Amino acid sequence: MSDANAPLIEVTxxxxxxxIVRGLFSKLVGQVRAVDGVSFQIKKGETLGLVGESGCGKSTVGRTMMKLLEPTGGSIRVRGTDITELTGQEMMPYRQQMQMIFQDPYASLNPRMTAGDIVGEPLIIHNVANRTERRDRVSWLFQRVGLRPDQMYLYAHEFSGGQRQxxxxARALALNPQLIVGDExxxxxxxxxxxxxxxxxxxxxxxxxxxxxFVAHDLAVVEHISHRVAVMYLGRIVEMTDKTSLFEMPLHPYTEALLSAVPIPKAGARSRKRMILTGDVPSPINPPTGCHxxxxxPYAVxxxxxxxxxxxxxAQGHLVSCHLHDAGVKFPLAA
Ligand SMILES: Nc1ncnc2c1ncn2[C@@H]1O[C@H](COP(=O)(O)OP(=O)(O)O)[C@@H](O)[C@H]1O
Ligand code: SF4
Ligand SMILES: [Mg+2]
Incomplete structure (x- = not known):
C-alpha cells in the first residue's frame, strides 16, 4: 500500500x-561491485546530491534505483511500496513518476526527430494524450523550460548545449513526474x-x-541545488548530511579531500586544509579490504x-563511515 507519509523514494x-565473464562458455571470473550496499531516502520536494569520483557507482545507483538495471540486492520503495520485484509491465506507472536527464543531452536526443516530437514522445509511449492535447502540452513545456514554442519544429543539432538540456x-517533465534523476x-x-x-x-x-x-563528480556543482548530499566512494556512501553541515563540517576524510579542491566562496570563511588525493580510485572488481x-x-590505521x-x-542527521569517529577522535584532525 502507498503511504502518504513515507519518503517519496527509499533505497535500502x-x-x-x-x-565479469570470460571465454566461450562465459565462465564467471569475478564481479564489478559497482554499488555495494547503499541506503538513502528522498522526501517530496527534496534534492539529494550524490557526489564522488568517476567510476564510484553514481550512475549505477540512479539506474538501479529506477530499475533500468535489476538490483543484485536490497530494496527500493516508492511512497512505501516495494517496487524491487515488480515486472516491466507492473513498473509502468512508476516509470511515469520517475524520469531521468543525462549529461549529454545530444546523445540522448534522437537526431531524426523534431524537438517537439522528442518532448512529446513520452505522452505517446504512455498513451496519455490525443494529438491536440499533446501539441498543447509540448508547447507549454517548451515555454516552461525557457524555449519558444516555434522551436518545436527544429532538430536537436540546431540547439545549443544549454538548449538541448x-x-x-522538458521531455522528462512531460508525464508530470515526481522524481527526476539528473545524471551529471x-x-x-x-x-x-x-x-x-x-x-x-x-x-x-x-x-x-x-x-x-542530482549526480555530479564535483561538490561545487551540487552545493547550490542540494538540500542534502551523499558522498560515494567505491560503491558505498561514506558521508551523508544536510548541505550546510557537509560543506562547513565534513566528517569523513574523503569528503575533506574532495572539499579541499573546491574554492571557498565567502570572504572570511574558515580556510580549508589542503588535502591532495593521490593515486587513482581502486578498482571495484577487487576493492581494498576494510575501509575502501x-x-x-592520510589518517588510516x-x-x-x-x-x-x-x-x-x-551528529544529528549526519552519517559517516569512518573508524576515527568510533575511536572518539575529533575530526578534522588538523583544523
Ligand atoms: N554495464 C556494466 N557492466 C560492467 N561494469 C559496469 C557497467 N556499468 C558500470 N560498470 C562499472 O561499474 C562501476 C561504476 O560505474 P558508474 O556507475 O558508471 O560510475 P560513475 O557514474 O560514478 O562514474 C565502474 O567500475 C564501471 O566500469
Ligand atoms: S576508516 Fe580509516 S581509512 Fe577509512 S576514512 Fe576513516 S581513517 Fe581513513
Ligand atoms: Mg556516471
Missing part, C-alpha cells in the same frame, strides 16, 4: 554487481550555462514539488585495513 542496502528537461546534467556545459540550468531545475522543483537525485578508502587516506566502517549517525 541497494547492491548492483556486474558479472532544456529539451531533455550540467557537467558538459559551460559554467555560466550550468547556473542557468540549475536555476531552472530549482524553479521547477518549487513549482511542481519535484524530488531530485584506506589506500588513499591498522584497523582500517581489516574492518569495514559502518555508516552511522555521529
Amino acid at each position: 542496502d541497494l547492491k548492483k554487481h556486474f558479472p 532544456r529539451l531533455g528537461i 546534467p550540467v557537467s558538459a556545459l559551460d559554467v555560466s550555462i550550468q547556473a542557468q540550468i540549475i536555476n531552472l531545475l530549482m524553479d521547477l522543483q518549487d513549482e511542481f514539488e519535484l524530488s531530485y537525485l 578508502f584506506h589506500t588513499r587516506c 591498522a584497523r582500517c585495513r581489516e574492518e569495514v566502517p559502518v555508516l552511522r549517525e555521529v
